[in-house]
Amino acid sequence: MRKLALSDEILMSVDKSARYIGHEVNAIWKDLDKIDIRFCMCFPDVYEVGMSHIGIQILYEMFNRREDTFCERVYSPWPDLDKLMREKNIPLFALESQQPIKDFDFLGITLQYEMCYTNVLQILELSQIPVFAKERTWEHPIVIGGGPCTYNPEPLADFFDIFYIGEGETVYDQLLDTYKAYRKEGRSRHDFLVAASQIEGLYIPELYNVEYNEDGTLKSFTPTEGAPQTIKRQVVADMSDTVYPEKPVVPYIRAVQDRVALEIQRGCIRGCRFCQAGMIYRPLRERSLEFLKKYALAMINSTGYEEITLCSLSSSDYTKLAELMDFLISEMGKRRINISLPSLRIDAFSLDVMSRVQDVRKSSITFAPEAGTQRMRDIINKGLDEETILNGASEAFRAGWDKVKLYFMLGQPFELDSDVEGIPHLADKIAMAYYDTVPKSERHGKVQVTISTSYFVPKPFTPFQWAAQITPEEYLRRKTLLMDTLKKEHNYKSIKYNWHDSNTSILEGLLARGDRRVGRVIYEAYKDGCIFDAWTDFFNMKKWEQAIERAGIDMDFYTTRERSTDELLPWDFIDTGMTKVFMKREYDKARKGLTTKNCREGCGGCGCNSWTTGVCIET
Amino acid sequence: MLFRIRFAKYGVVKFIGHLDAMRYFQKAVRRSELPIKYSQGFNPHQLMVFAQPLGVGVTSDGEYMDIETEDADFTGAPLNADRVAGILGGALTEGFEIVSIRQIPWQEGTKHPENAMSLVAGADYVMSLKDGYSLSFVDDFIQHFSTDSKENMYEENRMGIIPYVKQKLEDFMGQESIVVLKKSKSGERDMDIKPYIYEAAVEDNSQIPSFMDEIGVAHADIYEPGIRFFFRLSAGSAVNIKPELVMEAFLKYCGTEFDELAFQIHRAQMYSDIEHVVGL
8 A cells, every 4th residue: 555645644634635645446556667757647626626627537548558657647735735735845746656746757737727827836836846937947847738728828938838739649749758868868958848849739938039019919929949930739630549548537536527528529510709619629520439439338337437428519519429329328228327418409309318318307408598689699600599499498398397507698799788688588488488388287386497697708719819808897787787687577586597706707808818927917816825716715806906916917908908800919829720810700700790600511711621630521 | 135245444545435435335336247236216326235434534344335236147147245255356446355245144025134234233443553642641651660762662661551551441441430521413411431332452563352353453554652452332323432432531531631643543343243242
């Protein structure tokens, strides 16, 4: 039995000590004497959140397939342990070996959402690794960032040695081989980073010089030492001939996603203009049915989970969904494994499938119209009309459902008050559809319609990347308008309204479209005690406001300012495959309320067909 | 078919709480393809009953669970205790280990035998003083004949310590009553726990008292101070006495404050019949 990094005394005094002991089912162990490269993979949030992420499980599998590499994991220590580790000067350790991360070769941090940025600094500081990349030497690991937030890595540029732009399955081998060679030859850390900059998809921030105009906008972004001008996003060409875990690690404590996750496809054909995921993972690439069948069974057998879930941005677009569901319902039924189906379009087919795999009485039907009027849904290119929503709802009611969840965003570009008022109108029509569809004798009380609104944050590499974010005051005004309108609806007693906090969203806006100068804000906020900002219990807007002031940053410049489409943007050096011309065209069409077809109906000319894979070459 | 499984839980998994340990076994059963039976209804669950929760931080060689299975395994071969041990044992990871399995005689269709949970009447515990801890009444005792530094004090004086503590424990148990403040869901109340302490002993690392089975201490960790207390206590739904409660009372009797972190608790065995010492 391995020795733990933390004493019994510490483990008995912190909440959920099982977060820190490693040793889970399917966790990998290697003989440290036979290893050349030690890689620690980090999800900078609490264990239960981090363990729910399939990306890490894929990379964990990929790295550990290399005989010369041992990949371990680490997550953010909860504040109770954070305090003890600082008091007792205990360095942060990896779960498998329980050894300090500062002695590793690489620390890879996945950046899934902006509100985890202070946790990145916590990980570095607790690991006793200099927070600023420029202060690191060969004594410290190479700190590498990946994940969706790296599509604008600039606010974090000072803290990372390398950013990996794109899908992790492609060039890591090259990076590790280069690292091994350079260490063996006794070359300098800087030489290694320069060599790494020649690998496609890797961005080494210290090799780029940034200049600003007097108005604060970016003037120039210049590579040095032969680093490339643009960094090309990495894309897996064949999703059925790539690494996937057969034996995912199974946590002892209940994770947020406490089930087997089967990624059926990557990318999305829909082209919703607000959606970063729908743009940066293009083109849509499906995994083959054979691949999915094989891994579904392997993962269920190796983990013992009682549930499997399909992962994708829009499961209904998977062309062989019916066959996959037939297979899963029969195979999982035999094993008493539940099936969960998120991100399905509500139609006759999905309702039939859902009623076969879940308890209709207890579950709810979810729609994400994202906007309340057809005008607004056209602006965002949602590709969903009111008739489809109402028909879907009626069919669901007929099949026995009586709970409906509706997701909307407030503050998308060109939104008018009438669009906001359209949200409760739509909810009311859905409630009405229930009373029209289900006879009194078959009702179990009232229908429950729940509206949720979030506060729209414009993201890089979307057609709305130039748009102004509305101010928090304006968001609250629209929220109140929505609520007041709701009170006047006929069925308002059947409708509930939840809204997202305005402070986290405006900060998210700052971090999402910030430049290198915004890094100072993150540092100042962290130094003042900000951590776990994604958790409402810990989020402290006052401290963030003070940090913004100390850093001398103009919040409005980054959030509520509409950018000119000619402006040099901090993330323009990344080539996602999607052209700026396409994004401009989409922004313009949004302004005019014109829609764009989805990838299967007709190519929108985004540029991603240059990858010649997936939906772009479907026949 | 009904099987009663005795298992051990030790090492780092002692930090896994009871509910998580139950979920661990449910997953292990699924991985193993043991043909366990499920309850009826829309959300069927495995027919699996645990005897008694084990606290976080406590190790054990005497945990029990009942499982109900089909008559044959997935190959069609009839199940028996050895087969169950082979199938399920292969799916367990380090820290969880099957100690023994026996089939509970039961004809399906007849009345269900009492399950492990309702049978628990008593339990054996080991409480070992952990590294870096001492007991002030023992320290005072050593002061009388040792002028050496505090380091290794217990090791060098063990020959004298154990008999001394033994005497103290005997005196403690010789009292007419042992009244403690017992906390429960309904509040706190004074309670005489003496009738529920069936055995009490202290030994060094080399011995176990005659009332305790060697199997029960197989995975009890060994610590440097070399002072191990052994208790047989009432357990289960009627009167459940935790070993910490007894230790606190004993140390109070010796004029020493009780520190929860100073002891590693280990459950050695559970009994359905204390009087005749019948294990579950």
